[in-house]
Amino acid sequence: ATRFEPQQQIPETIPENLSEMTKDLLHILDNINQKNLQECFHDAIYYRDELRILFKNGRISLRERGLAENAFWRIMVMVNKLVQKLKYVPDEFEGLDSALADIYYANISVFQSLPDAWAIKQLFPIMPIHRLNERPTRNAIISDITCDCDGKIEQFVDLHDERKTLPLHELLANEEYYLAALLVGAYQETLGDLHNLLGDTNVVSISISQESGRFEIVKELEGDSVADVLSYVEYNPQALRDSFKRKAERAVREHLITPAERKEIMTAFEDGIRGYTYFER
Structure with missing residues (x-):
């Protein structure tokens, strides 16, 4: 998984030769709260965009650009946390959660196993199938292991509509994390192709007893080598x-x-x- 968290710490002592816009961005970081949330959000985007122009024109250094970007994304993380406490979420904050989402890499090819999710944006219910007694603490999108930028799932079933991220658990060291894509029907594997030369997956057929609820593995087929x-x-x-x-x-x-x-x-x-x-x- 790739976690969205700014890694570099903001230095305690700010260099004096910073541009005024970078200083303003750092001021927002220190003073954001519930009351000035929208103002800080729009100001941060404005300063970030202006600083990128200054960098392209050679008027600020790469080091200052990195400091400004780090401060901007820290502000976005703080904004997103404060937005969760609002009873009414203004439209301008729509999409912020997905912009800050983690990326969980699944051992699949979307083009082979869930081609309709890519081709026609079909929504399939996706959920963890273990650790169900734990509350998920991360919001993520799913990326496959192909080298194609379209090999991802970033639309998920929600209670009333659809959502851009999927609640998932924190990954544990040396422990597999299993997700299930449900209601895929009989056609996804037959529609799939050899995109990036990832072949057919392993297949297990399972029979579930209606009386006891127990399951039995009926057949196992190995995927392509x-x-x-x-x-x-x-x-x-x-x-x-x-x-x-x-x-x-x-x-x-x-x-x-x-x-x-x-x-x-x-x-x-x-x-x-x-x-x-x-x-x-």
Whole structure:
């Protein structure tokens, strides 16, 4: 996950050679409250935009630009916290929560497993399937592991309408976090393609007893391996193995690697080509 939190601390001693706009931005940070919330919000956006222009024109340094951006986003975080306490939220604050959202990276390809979420903005109920006795403390959007900027989910089912973020739990070290996308029907996997060469996922068919409520795993199907996907796009996995093996043996003859290193490299190559196209521990 990528958490949205300004990392750099505001220095206790402010340099005297700062521009007046940066000083004004820092003044807002120190004086924002419930009563001047809207005024501070609009002023901060104005000063941020003006400082970016000054930076482009070479009139402020990169260090000052970084200080100003950090102060601006700290103000936005404070504004967002104060907005949560308002009985009526003015329109100008709409979208602020999503702008400050964390990014949770899911081990999926949206284009393979939920193509309608990308293509027609279909809303699927998405929720954690464990830690249900804990209240979620983070608001996030979901990004897949493709390199495509459209590989994300940023519209979610809400009680009456839709929302731009999904309440999720804080991730725990060395513990998997599982989400379920529900009501996807029978067509998402069949519509999916090999975008970024991420293949079919593992599939488990489950039967649930209506009497006892117990479930039984009926069938398990392994997803595509790297070798499978390479063959779909007209590569010969065995030819790739043979070519890589010849290069490794030539490297041994030329004393670039040792025989032990050759064995280790070939083992890693074989594990990779036989492995799953998604992230594996």
